[in-house]
Amino acid sequence: xxxxxxxxxxxxxxxxxxxxxxxxxxxxxxxxxxxxxxxxxxxxxxxxxxxxxxxxxxxxxxxxxxxxxxxxxxxxxxxxxxxxxxxxxxxxxxxxxxxxxxxxxxxxxxxxxxxxxxxxxxxxxxxxxxxxxxxxxxxxxxxxxxxxxxxxxxxxxxxxxxxxxxxxxxxxxxxxxxxxxxxxxxxxxxxxxxxxxxxxxxxxxxxxxxxxxxxxxxxxxxxxxxxxxxxxxxxxxxxxxxxxxxxxxxxxxxxxxxxxxxxxxxxxxxxxxxxxxxxxxxxxxxxxxxxxxxxxxxxxxxxxxxxxxxxxxxxxxxxxxxxxxxxxxxxxxxxxxxxxxxxxxxxxxxxxxxxxxxxxxxxxxxxxxxxxxxxxxxxxxxxxxxxxxxxxxxxxxxxxxxxxxxxxxxxxxxxxxxxxxxxxxxxxxxxxxxxxxxxxxxxxxxxxxxxxxxxxxxxxxxxxxxxxxxx
Amino acid sequence: xxxxxxxxxxxxxxxxxxxxxxxxxxxxxxxxxxxxxxxxxxxxxxxxxxxxxxxxxxxxxxxxxxxxxxxxxxxxxxxxxxxxxxxxxxxxxxxxxxxxxxxxxxxxxxxxxxxxxxxxxxxxxxxxxxxxxxxxxxxxxxxxxxxxxxxxxxxxxxxxxxxxxxxxxxxxxxxxxxxxxxxxxxxxxxxxxxxxxxxxxxxxxxxxxxxxxxxxxxxxxxxxxxxxxxxxxxxxxxxxxxxxxxxxxxxxxxxxxxxxxxxxxxxxxxxxxxxxxxxxxxxxxxxxxxxxxxxxxxxxxxxxxxxxxxxxxxxxxxxxxxxxxxxxxxxxxxxxxxxxxxxxxxxxxxxxxxxx
Numbered sequence: 001x002x003x004x005x006x007x008x009x010x011x012x013x014x015x016x017x018x019x020x021x022x023x024x025x026x027x028x029x030x031x032x033x034x035x036x037x038x039x040x041x042x043x044x045x046x047x048x049x050x051x052x053x054x055x056x057x058x059x060x061x062x063x064x065x066x067x068x069x070x071x072x073x074x075x076x077x078x079x080x081x082x083x084x085x086x087x088x089x090x091x092x093x094x095x096x097x098x099x100x101x102x103x104x105x106x107x108x109x110x111x112x113x114x115x116x117x118x119x120x121x122x123x124x125x126x127x128x129x130x131x132x133x134x135x136x137x138x139x140x141x142x143x144x145x146x147x148x149x150x151x152x153x154x155x156x157x158x159x160x161x162x163x164x165x166x167x168x169x170x171x172x173x174x175x176x177x178x179x180x181x182x183x184x185x186x187x188x189x190x191x192x193x194x195x196x197x198x199x200x201x202x203x204x205x206x207x208x209x210x211x212x213x214x215x216x217x218x219x220x221x222x223x224x225x226x227x228x229x230x231x232x233x234x235x236x237x238x239x240x241x242x243x244x245x246x247x248x249x250x251x252x253x254x255x256x257x258x259x260x261x262x263x264x265x266x267x268x269x270x271x272x273x274x275x276x277x278x279x280x281x282x283x284x285x286x287x288x289x290x291x292x293x294x295x296x297x298x299x300x301x302x303x304x305x306x307x308x309x310x311x312x313x314x315x316x317x318x319x320x321x322x323x324x325x326x327x328x329x330x331x332x333x334x335x336x337x338x339x340x341x342x343x344x345x346x347x348x349x350x351x352x353x354x355x356x357x358x359x360x361x362x363x364x365x366x367x368x369x370x371x372x373x374x375x376x377x378x379x380x381x382x383x384x385x386x387x388x389x390x391x392x393x394x395x396x397x398x399x400x401x402x403x404x405x406x407x408x409x410x411x412x413x414x415x416x417x418x419x420x421x422x423x424x425x426x427x428x429x430x431x432x433x434x435x436x437x438x439x440x441x442x443x444x445x446x447x448x449x450x451x452x453x454x455x456x457x458x459x460x461x462x463x464x465x466x467x468x469x470x471x
Numbered sequence: 472x473x474x475x476x477x478x479x480x481x482x483x484x485x486x487x488x489x490x491x492x493x494x495x496x497x498x499x500x501x502x503x504x505x506x507x508x509x510x511x512x513x514x515x516x517x518x519x520x521x522x523x524x525x526x527x528x529x530x531x532x533x534x535x536x537x538x539x540x541x542x543x544x545x546x547x548x549x550x551x552x553x554x555x556x557x558x559x560x561x562x563x564x565x566x567x568x569x570x571x572x573x574x575x576x577x578x579x580x581x582x583x584x585x586x587x588x589x590x591x592x593x594x595x596x597x598x599x600x601x602x603x604x605x606x607x608x609x610x611x612x613x614x615x616x617x618x619x620x621x622x623x624x625x626x627x628x629x630x631x632x633x634x635x636x637x638x639x640x641x642x643x644x645x646x647x648x649x650x651x652x653x654x655x656x657x658x659x660x661x662x663x664x665x666x667x668x669x670x671x672x673x674x675x676x677x678x679x680x681x682x683x684x685x686x687x688x689x690x691x692x693x694x695x696x697x698x699x700x701x702x703x704x705x706x707x708x709x710x711x712x713x714x715x716x717x718x719x720x721x722x723x724x725x726x727x728x729x730x731x732x733x734x735x736x737x738x739x740x741x742x743x744x745x746x747x748x749x750x751x752x753x754x755x756x757x758x759x760x761x762x763x764x765x766x767x768x769x770x771x772x773x774x775x776x777x778x779x780x781x782x783x784x785x786x787x788x789x790x791x792x793x794x795x796x797x798x799x800x801x802x803x804x805x806x807x808x809x810x811x812x813x814x815x816x817x818x819x820x821x822x823x824x825x826x827x
Binding site for chain 2: 020021185187190191194408409411412445448449452453456457458459460
């Protein structure tokens with residue numbers, strides 16, 4: 001079920017009413033109801049993958065208990081659990097990639113093989129729920145949390161529908177206690193939830209989906225396009241992916257708030273970052289912090305020699321790229337970000353900008369923001385292009401300075417991008433910008449109206465899926 | 472919780488009313504004839520060509536793509552000795568049918584037009600082709616009222632009536648709540664993206680329509696589009712035999728019913744007034760109609776009983792060549808060779824009846 005579909009428009013209020021009015025007396029019943037609702041939400045795509053989700057949940061739940069009880073074999077059980085998650089992930093997500101790559105490699109040294117190609121669709125959200133499971137067993141192993149004995153509670157932690165298919169990637173230490181304690185409805189929380197959903201829908205339906213149309217046209221026909229169009233295509237993709245993914249996260253956080261949960265913040269105005277290090281503290285925060293805690297730190301983090309730190313940094317960026325998809329384009333995208341990061345790391349300036357840029361920025365900050373945006377946008381070309389050679393050709397066409405105009409309709413989205421930019425800028429000290437409750441009421445309500453009307457005016461018959469569902 | 476729900480509902484209601492008011496202002500302030508012309512330039516070009524040379528035609532075809540893609544006026548004339556024009560449109564919406572008929576009503580007794588063929592298939596399209604931008608934006612209160620009174624007053628089967636009423640009401644709500652209005656606004660501001668309507672280039676299309684008097688077979692269209700298959704065609708290339716078999720099997724064996732409805736009555740009244748002007752109206756039921764066949768056969772019976780000549784070429788048992796996969800372009804249409812066979816059979820059949 002898509003957040004931006006008519007189905008979800010019916011599903012969420014129905015769940016909300018039953019959750020607060022029918023199942024609110026008993027916590028176990030309420031959690032069971034949430035679990036069933038989450039299974040329905042997930043099974044809406046393909047109920048067969050629901051079995052995989054349940055299987056994965058059962059295995060991690062059991063390993064959590066075993067690791068906690070074990071005296072001498074904790075590490076062995078942890079490894080088994082991680083291997084199990086990686087097998088599931090690799091089989092569905094990376095098998096074809098490895099088979100193709102092996103075939104290419106063997107072809108180059110003179111051996112020809114015909115590998116078996118898996119003809120199975122990628123289960124939606126597999127990268128997210130396997131990471132949930134892994135963080136759970138890691139935290140138990142480290143003693144950061146104790147396993148829950150209630151299977152339903154653990155299942156809600158993994159399968160909670162707002163975060164099931166595209167995050168945020170939650171931690172047991174953060175979400176599980178909320179599942180285990182009685183929730184009470186709060187007027188303010190409910191109001192904030194609705195506002196955040198509205199903001200997410202605006203970013204997804206108005207910004208991301210409109211940009212997507214232009215981006216698809218440009219990336220599909222880049223050979224024939226003038227250079228100016230190719231630059232515009234890359235910039236629009238930067239807005240598309242931001243609107244798409246942060247819009248998804250806002251709808252997820254807003255929906256969870258309506259049900260009394262607070263999820264991890266996933267985006268903090270990443271395009272206002274003054275360097276790449278700041279960008280990664282603001283973009284897909286739950287994934288970056290996951291890799292930091294469960295990969296970067298265990299590898300030694302920045303505690304070793306400079307060379308070890310450089311190695312560890314490259315590893316997490318490359319793995320992060322590979323996590324996004326079984327394609328070399330994502331790996332190069334990760335590699336580019338690692339390269340961007342290096343000067344900051346070597347100059348020990350990767351933690352310079354820990355605050356948020358001021359409301360009236362300095363000229364130097366504006367320049368830094370622009371440079372960071374250009375670097376990020378350039379790397380997005382690899383992320384968006386279907387193959388590495390397409391990405392390089394796109395870039396070479398972009399720098400060929402081929403003359404030509406841009407059709408006027410490509411600019412129809414600009415007023416909305418500007419509106420998003422202004423709202424984001426004014427509200428950047430909050431977790432999402434519509435939290436500006438100190439603004440005069442008429443202005444706030446006028447803004448809600450403008451956003452609602454913008455969303456309605458951009459609705460089409462068929463809702464577009466979210467980019468991160470493929471990961 | 473009660474406070475939250477009340478607050479939410481009040482705000483949602485106010486925003487909803489605001490959306491309707493703003494949409495009404497936009498539709499009034501940005502009124503243009505773009506969407507009244509149904510956006511597609513195919514019908515506009517055809518109407519223009521026909522109007523340019525109206526005086527010279529004595530026979531006219533009105534209908535959906537089943538007529539547009541299958542009746543070649545040049546071939547038809549070579550058999551019947553008439554001079555005809557194909558004014559049928561792809562995806563004929565009910566309002567277009569009204570427009571086409573109103574246009575014919577303007578003809579005078581002294582004009583050259585003697586024969587009009589109206590495709591019965593057009594009558595059932597009141598339920599189809601409803602949910603697209605073209606249709607939404609061309610809907611106004613007059614058209615809405617017209618459609619609602621037709622549906623509620625006519626003798627439609629309950630399912631069709633319920634479906635139609637639901638669609639039209641939803642359409643009105645969809646339009647005035649502002650759904651998809653950005654396309655309309657962009658169009659008004661001259662910033663609309665070129666619609667992906669699968670239409671050939673305008674100049675090519677003008678040339679071909681003029682040369683073939685409004686007839687463009689799907690093979691010609693395919694060439695004009697640079698060899699691009701649409702989804703319907705792709706599906707047919709893959710499963711054509713099975714799809715055709717199913718369509719033939721679904722063709723009703725008998726239909727004795729003859730219950731009229733308001734739309735049919737309206738068409739009958741148009742036909743009668745044309746008769747008074749010396750123009751003969753004939754009805755045609757073409758092959759490869761995929762839905763509501765019972766309804767169409769019922770209309771055929773009504774029109775026959777009302778004294779009109781109806782040419783029924785829809786029965787796959789009588790006309791198997793119109794259903795052969797090798798004569799087909801996609802599931803709903805024949806290819807150029809199928810159209811050749813169809814025009815030949817059709818022209819030979821109608822020749823004795825023609826008013827010259």
